[in-house]
Amino acid sequence: MYRYDEFDAAFVSERVAQFSDQVRRRISGELTEDQFRPLRLMNGLYLQLHAYMLRVAVPYGTLSSRQMRMLAHIARKYDRGYGHFTTRQNIQFNWPKLRDVPEILADLASVEMHAIQTSGNCIRNVTTDQFAGAAADEIIDPRPIAEIIRQWSSLHPEFTFLPRKFKIAITGSPNDRAAVKFHDIGLMAQTNGAGQVGWAVYVGGGLGRTPMIGKQINGFVPHEHLLAYLESILRVYNRYGRRDNKYKARIKILVHEEGLETIKAQVEEEFSHVRGGILTLPQTELDRIDAYFSPPAFIDSGVVSIDVEREKILDPAFGRFLVNNTFSHARQGYTSVTVSLKPIGGAPGDATAEQMDAVADIAERFSFDELRVSHEQNLVLPHVALSELRAVYQALAEAGLAEANAGEITDTITCPGLDFCALANARSIPIAQDISRRFADPERQREIGKLKIKISGCINACGHHHVGHIGILGVEKKGTELYQITVGGDGTEDAAVGKILGPGFVADEVPDAIERLVDAYIAQRESAEEPFIAAYRRLGDAPFKEALYGNG
Amino acid sequence: MAMADPVPSQGPDKLRALGIVALNGMFDEMDAEGVLRQAAEDILPADLALVSSFGADSAVLLHIVSRVDPSLPVYFLETGKHFAETLEYVEQLKAELGLTNVIAVVPDPADLARFDPTGELWETDPDSCCHIRKTEPLEKVLSGYGGWVTGRKRFQTAERGVLPHFELTSDNRIKVNPLAYYTHDDIEAYKHRYGLPDHPLYHQGYKSIGCAPCTSAVAEGEDPRAGRWRGLDKRECGIHFDFNGQIAPTRKQAGKTKEMRLFKNGGFMADPWTDWVEALDPAEASYTHVPLDVFVAHREAFIASPHPLGLRVDPGHRVEDVEADMARFSSVAISFPAFGDGRGFSSARLVRERFGFQGEVRAVGDILADQVPFLRRCGIDAFVVANPATRQALENDAFAEVSLYYQPVGTRAEVPVGTRPFLRRALADA
Ligand code: HEM
Ligand code: SF4
Ligand code: SF4
Numbered sequence: 001m002y003r004y005d006e007f008d009a010a011f012v013s014e015r016v017a018q019f020s021d022q023v024r025r026r027i028s029g030e031l032t033e034d035q036f037r038p039l040r041l042m043n044g045l046y047l048q049l050h051a052y053m054l055r056v057a058v059p060y061g062t063l064s065s066r067q068m069r070m071l072a073h074i075a076r077k078y079d080r081g082y083g084h085f086t087t088r089q090n091i092q093f094n095w096p097k098l099r100d101v102p103e104i105l106a107d108l109a110s111v112e113m114h115a116i117q118t119s120g121n122c123i124r125n126v127t128t129d130q131f132a133g134a135a136a137d138e139i140i141d142p143r144p145i146a147e148i149i150r151q152w153s154s155l156h157p158e159f160t161f162l163p164r165k166f167k168i169a170i171t172g173s174p175n176d177r178a179a180v181k182f183h184d185i186g187l188m189a190q191t192n193g194a195g196q197v198g199w200a201v202y203v204g205g206g207l208g209r210t211p212m213i214g215k216q217i218n219g220f221v222p223h224e225h226l227l228a229y230l231e232s233i234l235r236v237y238n239r240y241g242r243r244d245n246k247y248k249a250r251i252k253i254l255v256h257e258e259g260l261e262t263i264k265a266q267v268e269e270e271f272s273h274v275r276g277g278i279l280t281l282p283q284t285e286l287d288r289i290d291a292y293f294s295p296p297a298f299i300d301s302g303v304v305s306i307d308v309e310r311e312k313i314l315d316p317a318f319g320r321f322l323v324n325n326t327f328s329h330a331r332q333g334y335t336s337v338t339v340s341l342k343p344i345g346g347a348p349g350d351a352t353a354e355q356m357d358a359v360a361d362i363a364e365r366f367s368f369d370e371l372r373v374s375h376e377q378n379l380v381l382p383h384v385a386l387s388e389l390r391a392v393y394q395a396l397a398e399a400g401l402a403e404a405n406a407g408e409i410t411d412t413i414t415c416p417g418l419d420f421c422a423l424a425n426a427r428s429i430p431i432a433q434d435i436s437r438r439f440a441d442p443e444r445q446r447e448i449g450k451l452k453i454k455i456s457g458c459i460n461a462c463g464h465h466h467v468g469h470i471g472i473l474g475v476e477k478k479g480t481e482l483y484q485i486t487v488g489g490d491g492t493e494d495a496a497v498g499k500i501l502g503p504g505f506v507a508d509e510v511p512d513a514i515e516r517l518v519d520a521y522i523a524q525r526e527s528a529e530e531p532f533i534a535a536y537r538r539l540g541d542a543p544f545k546e547a548l549y550g551n552g
Numbered sequence: 553m554a555m556a557d558p559v560p561s562q563g564p565d566k567l568r569a570l571g572i573v574a575l576n577g578m579f580d581e582m583d584a585e586g587v588l589r590q591a592a593e594d595i596l597p598a599d600l601a602l603v604s605s606f607g608a609d610s611a612v613l614l615h616i617v618s619r620v621d622p623s624l625p626v627y628f629l630e631t632g633k634h635f636a637e638t639l640e641y642v643e644q645l646k647a648e649l650g651l652t653n654v655i656a657v658v659p660d661p662a663d664l665a666r667f668d669p670t671g672e673l674w675e676t677d678p679d680s681c682c683h684i685r686k687t688e689p690l691e692k693v694l695s696g697y698g699g700w701v702t703g704r705k706r707f708q709t710a711e712r713g714v715l716p717h718f719e720l721t722s723d724n725r726i727k728v729n730p731l732a733y734y735t736h737d738d739i740e741a742y743k744h745r746y747g748l749p750d751h752p753l754y755h756q757g758y759k760s761i762g763c764a765p766c767t768s769a770v771a772e773g774e775d776p777r778a779g780r781w782r783g784l785d786k787r788e789c790g791i792h793f794d795f796n797g798q799i800a801p802t803r804k805q806a807g808k809t810k811e812m813r814l815f816k817n818g819g820f821m822a823d824p825w826t827d828w829v830e831a832l833d834p835a836e837a838s839y840t841h842v843p844l845d846v847f848v849a850h851r852e853a854f855i856a857s858p859h860p861l862g863l864r865v866d867p868g869h870r871v872e873d874v875e876a877d878m879a880r881f882s883s884v885a886i887s888f889p890a891f892g893d894g895r896g897f898s899s900a901r902l903v904r905e906r907f908g909f910q911g912e913v914r915a916v917g918d919i920l921a922d923q924v925p926f927l928r929r930c931g932i933d934a935f936v937v938a939n940p941a942t943r944q945a946l947e948n949d950a951f952a953e954v955s956l957y958y959q960p961v962g963t964r965a966e967v968p969v970g971t972r973p974f975l976r977r978a979l980a981d982a
Contacts, residue, residue, distance in 0.1 A: 011958070022922070030941065038892065039922055121892070151958040157929035158901055161894025227959075238898050243867075273906060279959075 002062070002147050002292045004112040011154070012109045015116055019043045020102035027099060042122060042160065044090075044115030045101060048422050054093045054101060055118040056108060057125040060132065060146040060170075061089040061380075063371040065360040070111040072356035078104050083356070084420075085341060085349045087413055087464055088167070089127045089373045090118055094420055116154060121162045123153035123234070127169045129177040130374035133293055134336045134382040136328035139189040140197045142172035144289040145223065148281065152227050159234050163241035164249035166234070167206075170199075179375065179491035181205045181214040182467060184251045185233060188493075190220050198222040203233060203263070204255030207461035211497045212252040215260045217267060223286055225271075227279040232270035236263060295331070296368035301387035304333050320442055321393055321404035333386055337367075338406040339379040339396060344440045347429045348414040349377035358399035366392050375464075376413055378406065408445040409453060409518070410436045413464050417457030417474060418481075424457035426474025426481035431455055431510055438511040439518075448518055451532045454489070467491035469533045470517060471498040472510065483510050487517065487544050488536045501545045513548055520547035584613075584730035587717050588701065589620050591728040599698035600728070601625040603690060606642045607761035611748040612739055613703040613731060618649040624701075627693055630656040631685040632664075633674065633763035637752040644749060657689045674765045679824070685763075699726035705734045815946045816912070816934040823936065825862055825883060837861060841885040844869040847877070855880060864916075867895040871902050878907050886932065888917035897930045904931030921945035929957065 004012070019039070026036040040046075044055040056071070063071075071091055075083045078100045079093045086092055096104060108114055118125055126146045133141040149168060153159070159166070169183040180186025186202035198220045205214025221229045233251075240258070242248045255263050312319025327336040339359060342348050351359075363371045363381055366388050372380035384392050396402040405411045412435065415421065417428030432455055439445055454468030458475075465471030471486035482504035489498030505513050518532075520543050525535045536544065582590070592600050602617060604610045604626055617624050628642055646654050663684040667673060673681040694700055706715045719727040731739075743750070751761055814823035825839050832840065834850045838859035843866060847854055854861060855877070862883035865871055884903055886896040896915065903909045914934035915927050921942045924935070937943055945951055 018922075035920060035941075038920070121894075154958050155926075156959055157926040157957070158897040159894070160926055161892055161897065161923075235898050239895055243893055243895075 002059075002143070002289070008112070009109075012112070012114050012116070013106075015043075015114065015155070016102065016105045016109050019105060023098060023102050038120060038161075041120035042117060043101075043105070044118035045098075046119060046422075048094065048420055051095050052098055052101070053420070054096045054104060054115060055086070055090050056093070056113060056115050057118045058089050058091060058113075058373045059150050060126055060128040060143050061130055061373040061375075062132075062143060063373060064111075065364040065369050065371065067111045067113055068356050068360035068363070068371055070107060070113070072353040072360070074104055074107060075353040075356065082350050082352045084347075084416065085351060085373055085377050085379070087375045087377060087415070087462060088118075088125060089130075089375055090125060091373070092416075094416075119165070120160075121164050121166075122160045123156060123162075123166045123168065126150055126153070127167070127178055127183075127375055129171045129173055130372045130376075130378075130380045131177065131327055131336050131382065132172055132372075133295070134327075134329050134331075134334075135173055136330045137175050138173045138330060139191060140172045141293055142170045142187070142189065143293050144286065145187070145199075145226065146170050147289055147292070148227070148286070149230065152230070152279075156234075159238055162234070162238055163243045164246070164251075166237070166251070168230075174493065176491075176493040177375075179464070179467065179495075181493070181495040182207055182211075182464070182491055183214065184237075185230065186214045187226075192220045196222060199226055201229065201233075204252040204260070205495075206250050206252040207464060207466045208250070209247055209459045209461075210252065210256075211461070211466040212256060213495045213497065214252075215255060217260065217264050224281045224283070225275055227281055228274045228277060229267075229271055231274055231279055232267045235270050236266045240266070296370070296383055298331050298334060298383070299385065301333055301385050303385070303387040306386055306389065317402075317404060317442075318390070318393055320446070321402060322389070324404050324408060325406040326389070327380075329383070331383075334383055335386060335389065337381040337384045337389070337392060338374070339381060339401050340403040340406050340411060341378050341401075342405060342411050342436065343400065343403045344410060344436050345433050346436070348412055348432050351379070355399055355401055358395070359401065362392060362395045362399075366395075376411065378411070404442070405445060407450050407452075409439045409448050409451045410445060411452070412436070413452070413454040413468070415456045415463035417455075417463075421457060421462075423460055424474065425459075425476040426457050426483065427507070428455045428457040428463060428472075428474055431472060431474075431483065431507060434507075434511045435514055438515065447522065447528075449528065449531050451518070452491075453514070464491060465489070466497045467495070468498060469536070470514060475504060477504070481507060483507065485510075485513060485517075485548065487541070488533070490533055499541060501541055502549045516547040517544055520544055582717070584734065585616050585619060587728065587730040588616055591699065591701065591718075591726075591730075592621050592624060596697075596699045596726065600701065601627060601694065601697045602701040603627045603629065603694070604703065605629065605762060606638055606645065606751075608751045608754050608758060609705075609739055610703060611645060611750070612734075612742050613701070614645055614649055614651065615742075615746055615748055616730060617701075618651060622650050623653045626651055626654045627690070628654060628656050629686050629690060630658050631763050632659065632671075633685065633765055635753060635761070635764045638761065641749075641751050648749065655693075657693055659685045659689055663688065674763070678766060694725075697725070699728060701728045701730065703731055704729050705731050705739075707735055813936050814914070814934060815937070815943070816914075818949070820943075820947065825885075828864060841883065844871070844874060848873055851877070865896070865899045865903070867893050869899070871899050871907070875907050878903070878909050881909075881911065883912040883914065883934075884909060885914050885916045885936075888915060888919055891918045891920050891923060897926065900927065900930040900932050921951060925951055 022031065022036065022039045025031045044057070046053040046055065071083055074093060075081055078097070079095045083091045083093055105115060117123060126149050128142050128146050129135065132138070132143050167183045168185045168187070169178045169180040170187040171178040171180050172189045176188065180188055181202050182205045184203070184206060186205055187199045188202065189197055190200040191197055200216060201218040201221055202214030203217040204212055206212050218229065237251045237254060241251060241254045306322060308319060308322045311322055325338040325340065327338065329335045341351055359371060359379055363369055367381040367383050370382050372382055374380055381392065393402055412432045414428050414432040418424040418426055419429050435453060452469045453472065454464045455472040456463035456465040456474065459473065465473045465486060467489040468486070469489060471489050473484045473486065475482050475484055484500055484504040486498030486500050488496060490496040521532050521535050524539055524543055602613070602624060604614060606628055614626065617626065642654065645651065667680060667684050704715055715729055715732045717729055717732050719729065721727060753761055812820040812822055814821050825841060828840050828843055834853035835857050837854070837857065841862035841864035842854060843864045847863060860882050861880060862885055863874060863881040864885045864887060866887050867889065886900050888896050900913055903913055912934050913932050914936055915932045916936040919927070919935065919937045919939060919942055924942065924946065935946060
């Protein structure tokens with residue numbers, strides 16, 4: 001795992017000192033809220049419905065136990081005893097006091113964390129696959145490159161006042177679990193004809209008001225030129241991205257309005273100047289960063305497989321956990337375990353300080369001190385030996401964290417919505433909770449299989465509703481909260497944006513509507529092996545539209 | 553960077569312009585003495601004069617004159633404001649080098665009586681003071697010659713980086729710069745070789761010597777000319793500054809910009825530049841930042857104009873459209889109408905890093921204190937800001953700055969620790 005060297009440490013502590021000064025100036029009235037806004041945003045501090053909200057970056061989703069414990073400490077000391085993990089591999093604290101923020105940032109800095117660039121019109125925290133560095137299907141561990149991008153983008157002097165925020169996601173696996181095609185820039189590992197690994201670059205993806213699937217702007221950029229290429233894209237965007245309308249300011253609109261070919265030509269022109277220049281990444285530096293991410297000291301316990309069928313009979317709950325919450329590891333005898341933050345009826349993504357401490361302990365004992373935060377608002381223990389899986393399950397169960405629903409219908413992604421968010425049109429957490437209770441029965445969930453429901457409280461789409469197999473979007477119509485339902489979205493390499501099939505529903509009707517969609521699917525699927533999204537692709541809208549609105 | 557158009561559309565005829573190009577081609581390699589001999593004997597016989605300040609570096613050129621032709625007219629601008637040491641030095645050099653034709657040029661007493669009766673004009677309006685004490689008298693003298701010799705050198709200031717041996721002025725005369733290619737070390741070596749006397753003030757820290765009130769000592773490592781007009785943005789007078797080499801008139805509105813709005817070199821100072829006003833005639837524009845689109849629309853006229861010009865880059869302007877003309881500008885103003893609009897950051901880097909522009913690049917407009925360090929890294933070296941908090945921060949140099957940075961930018965020689973790890977490492981290992 002990446003460790004700060006003296007330079008990184010000094011960098012972050014200077015930044016904390018800088019922001020402390022800005023906070024002091026705000027409290028003393030020397031800075032107006034207008035002037036303070038861009039500064040606090042760049043330090044991850046939002047003004048929300050009830051209070052300031054502090055967003056802390058978990059770069060490429062990787063955390064050590066020590067860091068997780070510090071998050072627990074902050075939740076306890078400065079907040080109301082919990083934190084909220086988001087779809088951007090961040091954690092948000094909803095109740096800090098402005099005057100405490102410098103202290104919180106100093107605490108974070110002591111464990112090599114920060115809130116730099118988690119908001120504002122700059123390059124945001126780089127996100128990646130939660131199984132990076134562990135997954136069996138991976139071409140390359142994307143985290144070293146993600147770390148290099150993090151460094152390059154931190155307080156970039158040229159790109160701190162972009163037209164709009166800018167998000168980069170990166171995946172090292174052909175099975176995209178980081179939704180790279182829905183980011184401003186998406187990077188997907190690629191092997192070229194000569195067997196070298198590099199990056200396919202997608203640009204102009206995004207969700208929000210105008211969802212767009214990223215388009216490939218370059219099929220292969222080698223590591224050494226990647227920063228120069230990214231700088232070229234950012235420069236074109238900084239210069240030509242729209243600034244007249246905040247809703248049209250993301251790069252996706254630029255790409256859409258100008259056309260991929262135009263943007264590509266501009267980027268290539270820019271790249272022809274910066275390529276081979278000061279941003280060229282030497283192999284030695286890549287090796288140096290790589291070394292931080294070298295695999296832990298795996299041990300051969302002799303256990304190389306688990307008889308899941310047998311476990312299912314012996315202990316159905318554990319059996320279900322094995323089926324849903326483990327993921328194939330590159331190393332024989334190991335697996336990655338998903339720790340669901342979606343207990344039935346709970347607020348998705350919330351973790352109490354006690355739970356954070358418990359997970360930290362478990363990671364320390366069973367996962368080489370490593371943890372991941374997934375964009376699906378769960379945690380991951382990336383390297384668990386099969387021989388210790390039972391013990392891990394036991395420990396998670398004791399902490400109330402053994403919900404075995406990863407990937408199932410109750411594993412929703414849900415934004416904070418009207419309960420916390422100043423921008424919301426509608427509540428989203430209560431909707432998620434209703435759905436979760438409705439489908440609580442494990443047998444029912446198993447029958448339904450893999451199905452991703454994603455819920456946003458407004459068109460900003462923090463809950464990724466566009467790419468939910470079923471998406472739910474809160475809108476406001478004549479003073480009442482309505483929920484629009486979309487079907488067929490997909491955030492993976494088979495990217496698709498969900499379709500609206502008809503008018504919205506009031507909150508009470510939503511669980512029924514979802515149930516009707518699910519029933520329609522089960523009735524018409526070819527077999528239990530055909531998941532919802534595949535059935536939708538085969539069947540088209542009609543049966544689902546009928547399920548929602550009848551055939552009137 | 554080449555100037556786009558060595559042949560201005562008005563002014564010198566083409567033949568002479570081409571002649572200058574040819575001259576520079578022929579004598580580029582020639583040493584200083586050869587250049588002067590060529591000028592004095594072949595190109596402008598009996599039609600060439602020299603103007604000397606008898607300052608810190610003047611001895612070298614005067615020594616070369618004494619070897620080529622001790623009777624060459626040498627004019628000395630007796631502004632009435634010189635150090636006594638300078639006047640002594642004039643006599644000393646005259647005697648030691650055997651110069652027979654040193655002529656003092658004095659200001660017009662009527663002008664002095666009218667504009668500078670108390671002798672304190674330099675304090676309030678150095679531009680006008682220079683005008684009546686230097687430019688006017690010199691113009692009178694030089695108008696009688698087909699050309700003159702200067703002691704200017706490429707290394708002296710950034711603006712002079714491209715100085716050739718021969719220059720054509722817009723009124724068809726020739727400026728000869730025998731020392732154009734001399735470095736500071738060449739000068740020192742030359743003085744040493746011939747045992748030339750130093751200006752008496754040289755060893756007191758005065759590395760560039762003009763009139764007494766306007767000259768101060770420079771610190772070790774500072775630009776030798778930093779001591780001239782210290783605290784003001786005045787660096788060059790028209791005679792040197794001017795694109796076409798013409799002696800430029802002093803700015804008419806000199807008095808208007810006395811408000812200390814420009815922050816540069818660590819302090820606020822009067823801004824010698826004025827803002828562009830709509831529909832200004834290109835031929836009239838002088839010490840003005842011309843908006844990029846206006847420049848492009850009237851490019852010919854601006855190129856032909858003899859006046860010092862700056863470039864104003866607004867958000868949305870494509871700086872690459874004037875890349876070839878950058879040498880025409882003495883200053884670039886990047887405007888920031890709203891602090892949230894970061895386009896100027898890219899423009900600044902392109903101007904500095906890609907086009908290699910060496911002159912002043914100023915940021916103008918709505919700038920937050922916290923943006924100043926970023927702007928500096930993008931190549932900005934001067935600020936014109938209204939925001940009181942930003943002005944205060946500049947004044948006190950009080951930036952809660954992150955002095956470390958991960959990503960290199962192209963031009964600034966950033967402190968070793970302030971770069972990406974792999975660059976740091978390379979240095980640390982070395
Ligand atoms: C109206 C303005 C000015 C006039 C008329 C003027 C005129 C002259 C003249 C006649 C010389 C003698 C040339 C020689 O020694 O070969 C000279 C030299 C020089 N001038 Fe200027 N000058 C002006 C402004 C400036 C400014 C603003 C600077 C610098 C900030 C400057 C720096 C120098 C230097 C460095 C030298 C030559 C080296 C030396 O003697 O130390 N001059 N100037
Ligand atoms: S989607 Fe809307 S309501 Fe939900 S968190 Fe984002 S901005 Fe707030
Ligand atoms: S240098 Fe100073 S004193 Fe001399 S003429 Fe210029 S302003 Fe006046």
